[in-house]
Amino acid sequence: MRVAIGVEYDGNAFEGWQIQPHGRTVQNAVEHALAQIAQAPVKLVCAGRTDTGVHASMQVAHFDTVAKRPLEAWVRGVNSHLPASVCVLWAVEVDDDFHARFSAESRHYRYVLLNRRIRPGLLGGRVGWTHGTLDEEAMRSAAACLVGEHDFTSFRAAECQAKSPVRFMHSVEVRRRGDIVLFDFHANAFLHHMIRNLVGSLVFVGKGRKPAEWMAELLAVRNRTLAAPTFAPDGLYLCGVEYPARWPLPGGGRIIAAPQLLLP
Numbered sequence: 001m002r003v004a005i006g007v008e009y010d011g012n013a014f015e016g017w018q019i020q021p022h023g024r025t026v027q028n029a030v031e032h033a034l035a036q037i038a039q040a041p042v043k044l045v046c047a048g049r050t051d052t053g054v055h056a057s058m059q060v061a062h063f064d065t066v067a068k069r070p071l072e073a074w075v076r077g078v079n080s081h082l083p084a085s086v087c088v089l090w091a092v093e094v095d096d097d098f099h100a101r102f103s104a105e106s107r108h109y110r111y112v113l114l115n116r117r118i119r120p121g122l123l124g125g126r127v128g129w130t131h132g133t134l135d136e137e138a139m140r141s142a143a144a145c146l147v148g149e150h151d152f153t154s155f156r157a158a159e160c161q162a163k164s165p166v167r168f169m170h171s172v173e174v175r176r177r178g179d180i181v182l183f184d185f186h187a188n189a190f191l192h193h194m195i196r197n198l199v200g201s202l203v204f205v206g207k208g209r210k211p212a213e214w215m216a217e218l219l220a221v222r223n224r225t226l227a228a229p230t231f232a233p234d235g236l237y238l239c240g241v242e243y244p245a246r247w248p249l250p251g252g253g254r255i256i257a258a259p260q261l262l263l264p
Contacts, residue, residue: 001064001065001066001067001068001093002062002063002064002093002094002095002096002098003062003063003064003071003074003091003092003093003094004060004061004062004091004092004093004094004098004100004247004249005060005061005062005063005074005075005088005089005090005091006058006059006060006090006091006249006250007026007030007046007056007058007059007060007061007086007087007088007089008057008058008059008086008087008089009026009055009056009059009085009086009087010085010086011026011050011051011053011054011055011056011233011236012053012055012085012125012126012234013083013085013086014029014052014085014086015052016049016050016051016052016054017046017049017050017051017059019031026050026056026059026086027044027046029082029083030044030061030078030082030086030088031043031044031063032081033078033079033080033081033082034063034074034078036077036078036081037067037069037073037074037077037078037081038065038067039067040065040066040067042063042065043063043064044061044062044063045061045062045063045099045100045101046059046060046061046100046101047059047060047061047100047101047104047238047241048101048104048107048189048190048238050236050238051192051193051233053125053232053233053234053236054233054236054238055126055236055237055238056237056238056239057237057238057239057240058089058238058239058240058241059238059241060100060104060241060243060249061100062094062098062099062100071091071092071093072091074088074091075088075089075090075091090250092248092249092250093248094247094248098247100241103243103244103247104241104243105242105243105244106170106186106187106188106189106241106242107186107187107188107190107238107240107241107242108184108185108186108238108239108240108241108242109184109185109195109236109238109239110182110183110184110185110236110237110239111128111183111185111195111196111199111231111235111236111237112126112127112128112180112182112235112237113127113128113129113130113134113180113181113183113199113203113235114128114129114130114179114180114235115129115130115131115133115176115179115180115181116129116131117131118131119131124234125234126234126235127180127234127235128199128231128232128234128236129232129234130203130207132207134176134181134203134206134207135205135206135208136174136175136176136181136206138205138206138208138211138212139174139202139203139206139212140173141212142205142212142213142214142215143172143173143174143183143202143215144172145215145216145219146169146172146198146215146219147169147171147172148168148169149166149167149168149169150166150169150219151165151166151219151222152165152166152167152191152194152219153165153222153223153224154197154218154219154221154222154223154224154226154227155191155193155197155198155201155218155224155227156191156192156193156194156197156224157191157192157193157194157224158224159192160191160192160193161192162191162192165191165222167187167188167189167190167191167194168187168188169185169186169187170186170187170188171184171185172184172185172186174202181206183195183198183199183202185198195236196230196232196233196236197224197227197228197230197231199231200227200228200229200230200231201214201215201218201227201228202215203228203231204228
């Protein structure tokens, strides 16, 4: 039997998603909890691996098991074995050809940036931060060139293992809500550190250090060293994965969950 699950977690408590020998990852924690219910080892496959400090309001994963359990056991039962910083939100049985990563059509990420003179206290570790007023209109103009299919070499990490730097960006939104600036990205897939690198360069534009046209120039030059430094992971959230409607996932196969406590 193959089961798909939705997972929510605070990235500050883990060293990323992917399983590591030291065990301090989201995958380690969830696989251990699933094994307690299955009474056997369980291997998880996720929609998109997140780095140390990156959060998720909706990560999707799947696993195979011969254990016969009510679906609620894969939620409430598993959660009873998880630390407070991670939980399973739902579980559904899917066909064997469902794949959390390869069946996904697109992903949604949000970067939450606190833009005020004083660093965050209450939201420390859960938002990015920059002082100095940002011009959201300039950033919005700069972001417009990112929509469509592009080579994002200028925004991929040196250690990125993706075979191709080409990605299709469905949309980019930049919005301000008081002292909070929200960056919403929707693409078929993302490269390693791609969003944090994009946010770093957009902040350069917002601070007036570069003109809005600079973003298009970075896309064309395909040189990571010419873009801005990688921004902190604190404010980055995986907040949705979209699948074809044939899969019986919550939301009719359209899973888009924003971090509720961090503005609509």
